[in-house]
Amino acid sequence: MKRRDFFTSMLAGLTAVKLDTALAQPASSTPVLERPLPGTPHKGKVLIAIQPHSDDIALFSAGTVAKLIQEGYSGYMIRATNDDMGDDVGEPGSIGENVLRNEREVTEQARVLGLTRDFALNYNNHRMSDISRNELICRLIFLFRLLKADTVFCYDPWAHDEENPDHYVLAHCVEAACWMAGRVHDYPEQFAAGLQPRAVTEKYYYARHPDITRVVDISGTIEKKIEANICNVAKGPGGHHGSKLRAELSKQGKKLPLLGDDDRTADRNYIREFVLAGNRELGRKYGVEYAEAFHYIGPPPQSRVEDFVKQHAVPLR
Secondary structure, three states, X not given: XXXXXXXXXXXXXXXXXXXXXXXXXXXXXXXXXXXXXXXXXXXXXXXXXXXXXXXXXXXXOHHHHHHHHHOOOEEEEEEEXXXXXXXXXXXXXXXXXXXXXXXXXXXXXXXXXXXXXXXEEEEOOOOHHHOOHHHHHHHHHXXXXXXXXXXXXXXXXXXXXXXXXXXXXXXXXXHHHHHHOOOOOOOHHHHHHOOOOOOOOEEEEEOOOOOOOEEEEOHHHHHHHHHHHHHOOOOOOOOOHHHHHHHHHHHOOOOOHHHOOOHHHHHHHHHXXXXXXXXXXXXXHOOOOOEEEEEEEOOOOOOHHHHHHHHXXXXXX
C-alpha cells in the first residue's frame, strides 16, 4: 500500500468513527425530564453517591438518589475528605471534634437516604490537590468493582467556575475510574481477590453551574432531601439554622410564622423555603414541584456490529 493511500484510508476510518459517535449523541440540546417510575424497575442495580464533603450530596442530588433507591436501586456513599477544615457552622470545637461530628452526620445522612453504608477516604479538606491521583483512582476502581456499581453521582469534571480543588480533583478521578474499572489490564491484582472488571457507564454529574442535560423530578422525595440536609449540622446551610433563627427572633420578641412552634418544624421549613429555593424554581420551569439538574451521561448505545450480529447471525449447520 502506498503511503498516501495508507493515510487516506486511516483518515476515512477515523471519520467513520467520529460520525458513528456523533450519531450516538442526542440530537437535541433540550434537557430530558426524568420522572418518577412506578414499582422497582431498577431492582438489582447499584448506585454510589460520591461527595468530597459531607453536604454535597444533600444539597445537589439527595432527591434523585432517594428516587432511584425508591425505584429499586441499592446504594452506597463515598466521602473523599474528612471535613477537618469544614464550615464548622454547628457547635464550636477543635478540628478533631469537627471531623467526628461530620463522620457521624454522614452516617446518618446515608441512613436517611436508604443507602447500605458509607465509605470514608479521609483525605484532608481543601488539600486534595496534594494527593496522588493514581492512588485515588485505584481506590475508586476497587470500590466500583467490589460494589458492582452501575451508576455514580459526583461533581461534574467538566464544570466551569469551580473554585474548590476537592471538587474538581475528585470529579476527574471518578471519571477516570469509571472507565478504567472496566479494563482487564488495570490493577489485575484485584481480580485475584475475586473482583471482576466493572465499567460504570451511567453518571449523574452535579455542579454549581451545571451543563444541564437531564432534569429529575424529585417532588416525591423532597422530604428525604430535607432530612438529608438536616443531618448536616456541622457543615452546610441545612442543619439547625431554622431553630437558631427561631430562637434569635424570640429573644427580640418576634416570631416568623414560617418557622412554626417547635425546633424540628423550624429546621424543616427553613430548609424547604431557603435551601431548596433553587430546586423549587427549577421544578417550576419544568412543570413539577421540585427538581434537580445534572450533566447526565448514560450507557453507550449498542454498537453497529452488535446490532448487525443480532439481526443477521444464523446458527451453524
